[in-house]
Amino acid sequence: MSNAELTTIQPVELLENLKGYPFLAPYHLSFCCDQEGGLSRVKSRFTICGATEHPPHCCRLCQNTLEDAVQRAIGSHQPVVFRCHAGLLSFAVPIRSGDLPFSCIIGGGVRDSEIDPAQMESFAKGDDGDAVALLEELVRLPAVTEQEVAETAHRVHELVPSLLTRNLHSLVFEKTMQRLSAVTGVSAGIDGARTAGDVMALVSETLGILFDIARIALLVPQGSGSFAVKGLWGLDPDLGSMPAAKAHGIFPRNYAGQTITIEDDCRALFPAVESDRATCIRLATADEILGILVLFDTTLPPRDEMLLKLFTGRAASRLHQVKAEERHSTESAQAAKLLTLFSNLSRAENREELHQQILGMAADLVEASSGSIMFVDDNGETLKIESALGMNMQLAQSMVVQVGTGIAGKVAASGHPLLVNDIEKDKRIGTPNRPRFKTKSFVSIPIRLRDDIIGVLNLSDKKNQGIFTEADLKLLITFADHASIMIERAISIERADFLEQLSITDHLTGLYNRRFLKRRMEEELSRSIRQNMGLTVMLVDLDHFKIYNDLCGHLAGDRALKRLARILSDSARQMDIVTRYGGEEFCVILPGTSKKESIFVAERIRRAIESEEFPHEENLPQGRLTASIGVSSYPEDGSSDVVLLKAADVALYRAKAEGRNRVAIASGAEEDDGTHIRKVAQNQP
Structure with a gap:
């Protein structure tokens, strides 16, 4: 921008000053000048006429009239009043100044008060547009006489030279400084x-x-x-x-x-x-x-x-x-949200719950209404849905995808995420959209466990029917990276739990073993002492089991032990602990149970075993496979796990000595004479 442009009075600045005079308030003002031998209009927010909202029609018909009026005004150096075909009045005032890049001021936008409205209606009907609307516009225009327009034109002709020679520069400079001051003040507000x-x-x-x-x-x-x-x-x-x-x-x-x-x-x-x-x-x-x-x-x-x-x-x-x-606030909010999500994920109780939470959280992050998590099988050949959103889970679990085929299969094979705006137009996919999906946009993210691809996270159907963006993809990749850590942690915990379970579980019967019994006995006894509750221990031993094993074989013996484990588990309450104590001997802990109450439980178990049919049991000495049960209780028979188990053991062997297939209750006197009772029981067939 040159200095000349900054110091030269511009047409719009003169117009703004002229519009400040009340006698020009009804008029629309503009400028015309000669350029390369032809008439040109300097365009501004002031139209030449400004009378109607139908300028294409009016300008086309009025152009010749306007050019003729401007040429006459410039040639005569005098204002010219002219009338358009619609009866609207205008004036052209010539300007002679070397500083201004124009030669004529045009004023218009008023109608002749002496013209009959019927004549305007005739013009409106001849217009190409809405005749009723055009007539309403014409009638609303200020009404003046031709003499009033001529007087206004002469006043403008006299006023402009004085503005240009005396104070227009000062007014423009003052207004510019006012605007500069206002802009400076508003800029502080913008900051x-x-x-x-x-x-x-x-x-x-x-x-x-x-x-x-x-x-x-x-x-x-x-x-x-x-x-x-x-x-x-x-x-x-x-x-x-x-x-x-x-x-x-x-x-x-x-x-x-x-x-x-x-x-x-x-x-x-x-x-x-x-x-x-x-x-x-x-x-x-x-x-x-x-x-x-x-x-x-x-x-x-x-x-x-x-x-x-x-x-x-x-x-x-x-x-x-x-x-x-x-952006920083969004990233901070997303980071805080991710931390909250990961904290919630850490509380998942099992892998199934974790997978469902991961899918739900990922969908919430990008406002998806449908999705699934698929995991690769142990052979690395197929993908199967483990959690689904927006579809029937039973149906979803029946869907199997080969790694390397289909969208999810290709993501699992390549390890690269896939963002699609339109499944039908994307050259990588180029397939018709499936009816179950509401939109054609989706995103698939590989789930990694260290260097291995273990699954794929799929999301589709944005809730606002929009498309997934690169920002969504970036956020999901970050989420999937952290979610995979949670998945690895869950797998590690499950493996540790499995190994722990193996260490405390009897492999034949599936019951807890003697190692677990000792730990739980200590816990339950401590709780009973604190809460002043009873605790009963039962030792259950199959009668003549060695003979049964010798007659029927070890496989039949194992099956008999499994049946006994089932009977005990079915007879026990949820709070009771059933364990295999060793060989054909089992131990049942009954928390919160007195000795008197336990007698009924023990007798029910004995009868259940007696009534169970075992193959070839008729060959046993008593004609059937039965069990003897010894019972001891806290606090009557002891206050430690060792003492209670010893008391129950002594009672068990008393049951053996008294003829088997019976329940014996421990007492202090029997505990002292336990050795003799054991020998008697062992000598019986």
Whole structure:
């Protein structure tokens, strides 16, 4: 921008001063000048006529009349009053000044008060548009006489030279300084704005009020390869969208300027606005376009354009800062949310619950309504759904995918995530969308365990019917990386639990073993002592089991032991502990049970064993396979696990000595004589 442009009075500045005079209030003002031998109009927010909203029709018919009036005014150096075909009055006032790039002021937008409305109705009917609407517009125009228009034109003719020679420069300078002061003050407010919306609200309000711009819009980059067109001032908030390539094309390639004026393509670019002229201001940093501000129906003097560049440059800088702050805030919020999610995942009680939680949390992160987690089998050949969202689980579990085939299979084979906006248009997929999916966009993420792919996370059907974005993909990859740690932890815990279970479980019967019994006996006895409750121990031993083993074989003996384990488990309460004590001997702990109550339990178990049919039991000495049971209780028979087990053992052998297939209750006297009873029992067949 040259110094001459900054110091020369611009047409719009003279118009703004003229509009301040009350006698010109009814008129719309503009300028005409001769360029290369032809008449040209300097376009501004003031139209030549401004009378109706049907300029194509009017301008086409009035152009010759206008050109003739301007030529007559310039040739005679006197104002000329002229009438258009619709009966509207206008004037042309010639200007003679070497400093101004124009030669004539045009005033219009009033109707002749002496013309019959019927004549205007006849004109309206001849219009190509809505005749009723056009007539209503014409009737609403200020009504003047031709003499009043002539007087107004002469006053303008006399006023303009005095403005140009005396104080217009001072007025323009004063207004420029006022605007500069206002812009400086508002810039401080912009620096304190917290959101992009707050920044643009200040910008639009400042431009609308301070620079008298009637309509302002903003092009905002969207993540989907388009720009949203938003009305900021004097326009509807939602003006549609524009492809990104089209928006970037507003400024020619390698165009270094910040502002550009468009005329020929204005209506094509902004069909919802219906304007023939727009000044576009690029809001950008060194490497990013943050938006494009669009000022409609305005011509900016160089001084105002310079102020706008400074002002919008400040706004662009703040927009960049706000965007960085929002990105940081979003990342911090996402990090906090992920930490909360991982904390919740750590409380999952088993792998099935963990898988379901992972799927649900991933779906919430990207607002997906459907999805699944699939895991590779032990052979590494197939994928099977372990958890599903938005589909029947029984049906989902029946779906098996070969690794390397299908979408999930290819992700599992390659180890690369897949983001698809449209399954039918994506060249990597290119298949028709399946009916069970509401949208055509989805994302598949491999689940890694160290260097191995163990599964695939699939998500589809955004709740807002939108498409998944690169930001969604990045967030899911981060989540999947941490979720895989939880999966590995769950697998490790399950393996440890399995090994622990093996160490405390009898491999034949599936009951707990003697190692587990000792630990639980100590725990239950300690609890009984603290809470002053009873505790009973039962030792159950099959009668003549060695004979049964010798007659029927070890396999039959093992089956008999398994049956006895089942009988004991079925007879026990959920709180009771059933263990294999060794060989054919079993131990049952009855927490919170007195000796008297335990007698009924022991007798029920004895009868259940007696009534059970075992193969070839008729060959045993008693004709059937039975059991003897010894019972001891806390506190009567002892207060330690060793003493209670010894008391139950002594009672058991008393039951053996007294003929087997019976229940014996421990007592202190029997405990002292336990050796003798054991010998008697061992000597019986």
